[in-house]
Amino acid sequence: MDRKEFADRLLKTEHDFEYYENLYPERDLDDKVIVTRYAPSPTGFVHLGALYAAFIARKMAKQTNGVFFLRIEDTDQKRSIEDGVNKIITDLANFDITFDEGVTLDGDKGNYGPYTQSERGDIYKAFAKKLIAEDKAYPCFCSQESLQEDRERQEKHKERIGYYGYYARCRNLSMEEALEKIENGEKYIIRLKSKGNFNHRFKFKDEIKGKMELPENDQDIVIIKSDGLPTYHFAHAVDDHLMRTTHVIRGDEWLSSIPVHVQLFEYLGFKVPKYAHISPITIEDNGTKRKLSKRKDPEAAISYYHEKGIPNKAVMLYLETVANSNFEMWMNQNKDKDVDEFVLDFKKMPVGGSLFDHDKLMNISKNYISTLKASEVYDMTLDWALVYDKDFASLLEKYKEYSTAIFNIEREQKKPRKDIGYFGDVKNQIWYMYDELFDPKEYEWQKVTDKKEIRNILDVYLNKYYNETDDKNTWFDNMKKAAVELGYAGEMREYKENPDNFKGSIADFSTVVRVSLTSKSNTPDLYEIMRLLGKERMMERVKAVI
RNA sequence: GGCCUGUUGGUCAAGUGGUUAAGAUGCCACCCUCUCAAGGUGGAGUCACGAGUUCAAUUCUCGUACAGGCUACCA
Numbered sequence: 200m201d202r203k204e205f206a207d208r209l210l211k212t213e214h215d216f217e218y219y220e221n222l223y224p225e226r227d228l229d230d231k232v233i234v235t236r237y238a239p240s241p242t243g244f245v246h247l248g249a250l251y252a253a254f255i256a257r258k259m260a261k262q263t264n265g266v267f268f269l270r271i272e273d274t275d276q277k278r279s280i281e282d283g284v285n286k287i288i289t290d291l292a293n294f295d296i297t298f299d300e301g302v303t304l305d306g307d308k309g310n311y312g313p314y315t316q317s318e319r320g321d322i323y324k325a326f327a328k329k330l331i332a333e334d335k336a337y338p339c340f341c342s343q344e345s346l347q348e349d350r351e352r353q354e355k356h357k358e359r360i361g362y363y364g365y366y367a368r369c370r371n372l373s374m375e376e377a378l379e380k381i382e383n384g385e386k387y388i389i390r391l392k393s394k395g396n397f398n399h400r401f402k403f404k405d406e407i408k409g410k411m412e413l414p415e416n417d418q419d420i421v422i423i424k425s426d427g428l429p430t431y432h433f434a435h436a437v438d439d440h441l442m443r444t445t446h447v448i449r450g451d452e453w454l455s456s457i458p459v460h461v462q463l464f465e466y467l468g469f470k471v472p473k474y475a476h477i478s479p480i481t482i483e484d485n486g487t488k489r490k491l492s493k494r495k496d497p498e499a500a501i502s503y504y505h506e507k508g509i510p511n512k513a514v515m516l517y518l519e520t521v522a523n524s525n526f527e528m529w530m531n532q533n534k535d536k537d538v539d540e541f542v543l544d545f546k547k548m549p550v551g552g553s554l555f556d557h558d559k560l561m562n563i564s565k566n567y568i569s570t571l572k573a574s575e576v577y578d579m580t581l582d583w584a585l586v587y588d589k590d591f592a593s594l595l596e597k598y599k600e601y602s603t604a605i606f607n608i609e610r611e612q613k614k615p616r617k618d619i620g621y622f623g624d625v626k627n628q629i630w631y632m633y634d635e636l637f638d639p640k641e642y643e644w645q646k647v648t649d650k651k652e653i654r655n656i657l658d659v660y661l662n663k664y665y666n667e668t669d670d671k672n673t674w675f676d677n678m679k680k681a682a683v684e685l686g687y688a689g690e691m692r693e694y695k696e697n698p699d700n701f702k703g704s705i706a707d708f709s710t711v712v713r714v715s716l717t718s719k720s721n722t723p724d725l726y727e728i729m730r731l732l733g734k735e736r737m738m739e740r741v742k743a744v745i
Numbered sequence: 746g747g748c749c750u751g752u753u754g755g756u757c758a759a760g761u762g763g764u765u766a767a768g769a770u771g772c773c774a775c776c777c778u779c780u781c782a783a784g785g786u787g788g789a790g791u792c793a794c795g796a797g798u799u800c801a802a803u804u805c806u807c808g809u810a811c812a813g814g815c816u817a818c819c820a
Contacts, residue, residue: 238820239820240819240820242820272820274819274820275818275819275820277819278819278820339818343818346817346818350817354746357746357747358746358747359746359747359748359816360746360747360816361816388818390818397747397748408750408751411749411750412749413748413749414748414749418816420817421817421818423818424818425818426818428818430817430818430819430820431819431820434820450814451750451813451814452814452815452820453814453815453820454749454750454814454815455748455749455750455814455815455816456815457749458748476750478750478751478813478814479813479814481813483756487811487812487813488812488813489812489813490813490814520757520758520769521757524757524758524759524768524769525758525759525768527757527758527768527769527770528759528768528769531768531769547759549757549758550750550751551750551751551752551812551813552751552812552813552814553756553757553758554756554757555756556756556757556770556771557756558756558757558770558771559756559757559769559770559771561770562769562770562771563770565782569782569783609782609783614783614784615783616781616782616783617782617783618781618782618783619782628782645780675779678779679779682779691778691779704779705779706778706779706780707779708779709779709780710779710780712779713779713780713781714780719780719781720780720781721780721781721782722780722781723780723781723782724779724780724781725779725780726779
């Protein structure tokens with residue numbers, strides 16, 4: 200019996216590997232063009248780190264007019280959830296992560312599919328057969344129990360753990376012995392027959408991490424599991440070869456699998472792609488850094504940002520600064536340019552992990568929101584409120600013009616207000632502008648607290664000096680006049696020079712008006728607020744104070 | 746345990762065999778100002794440690810410590 204026959208007995212396939220090699224020809228692309236992918240398990244959950252990796256991969260491909268495709272890695276059924284793929288696609292689309300090729304909401308797109316691993320069983324088996332025929336792979340009949348025993352023994356003797364050398368028992372089975380076991384109904388998997396030597400090192404260059412030396416792989420790793428599906432390692436090699444991936448961009452937890460992956464590509468006769476291993480986004484936990492964890496850290500889920508009302512765009516800008524820290528500087532120097540013009544560089548990506556910086560995200564978000572038009576802020580706040588604060592949403596809908604005008608205070612100008620960091624905070628900032636919400640528990644009186652004095656200020660100012668039709672300068676001049684009439688300094692300078700000559704300053708005076716109308720000592724421009732409230736509502740609020 | 750990777754202000758980081766070691770963010774102060782938010786100016790704060798190479802080391806080499814990742818028929 201020759202090994203080819205042996206391989207046929209072990210794995211049944213419709214086609215052989217040559218068929219598939221021909222089916223997926225090399226892409227006719229320039230050398231510098233990047234073909235890459237995002238390859239999640241269909242868990243339906245998009246981790247911030249995954250979004251980060253997907254963003255980098257997409258941008259790197261786009262920059263070279265390359266190809267970015269989506270492949271679903273569902274070889275482990277335990278990780279799949281219903282509708283998980285669609286969730287991932289729509290979640291990513293919300294962050295402008297779209298694909299040129301691969302799995303879509305309406306099935307596969309592109310000539311290198313299927314793009315879902317569970318639909319590629321025949322392909323993996325065809326290539327596994329090739330390895331078996333070339334004596335580079337073999338069936339293994341070891342039980343989970345005996346593997347476990349080996350591991351315990353290895354641990355006890357302080358040996359390296361794994362299926363290699365002496366412990367790789369099934370690698371020495373003859374074809375006849377193997378077939379006999381199969382006829383007896385013994386279960387088997389397929390393992391790689393590694394000729395690597397752990398004491399030999401080979402040089403490897405990662406696009407991000409740079410040059411390094413790694414030991415050769417000497418483990419007979421599993422390539423086909425007992426369910427007939429490939430392991431990640433084997434599927435990676437076969438898929439990224441047949442899909443003609445030029446750059447494998449993924450998290451750096453894979454870095455230590457490089458010896459296995461390089462070996463797999465070589466044994467299969469494939470050209471090894473370039474690798475870019477992205478360092479993780481970490482978080483501080485009890486004084487140590489660790490990767491953002493889906494279970495422990497709410498920030499790990501992209502839904503977190505949605506809930507808070509942090510714009511997706513701001514999250515992306517933040518991720519881009521993490522990816523290439525010079526991006527921020529570039530943005531400040533090129534305010535008129537589209538951020539897509541910035542060129543990402545593997546070499547500038549962080550090599551260690553980056554701590555998730557909430558302050559920085561907020562700052563970026565605040566700056567981003569400040570560049571939006573009032574109507575955009577209105578739309579985005581409403582979108583948020585529709586999901587997370589229905590009452591507020593109905594107010595926004597009821598008073599659309601009015602609300603937009605509120606958002607327009609000190610906006611749409613050279614140096615716009617920067618007070619909104621996330622839409623979840625908007626209500627806290629402007630609630631007092633809505634009569635339905637205006638029900639102050641306390642007034643934040645500052646210097647002037649005497650009720651009589653307050654009453655006097657309001658009476659004189661509103662009845663004698665306030666005109667609804669005044670422009671801003673006149674309005675302020677009139678307020679100053681009222682202040683002076685009642686013994687307050689009209690100019691801050693005057694007051695600072697001789698504080699004893701006055702009851703207070705124009706600031707103290709205006710604060711009385713501000714607090715009376717809003718209950719808050721800190722608000723945006725008082726003139727705008729008074730204009731928006733209108734005299735009638737102002738008088739009503741004043742009545743409540745007096 | 747083994748293998749890999751990393752360590753520059755609180756955080757994100759640029760950078761170099763000789764620099765006053767960028768910048769951002771955060772913090773503090775002051776200025777501006779009707780209060781905020783901004784904006785402006787200034788300030789505090791850093792090359793993990795120990796050897797070696799060198800006239801000179803944050804930078805190169807080795808070691809130590811610490812941190813992270815991997816070490817599955819999971820990805």
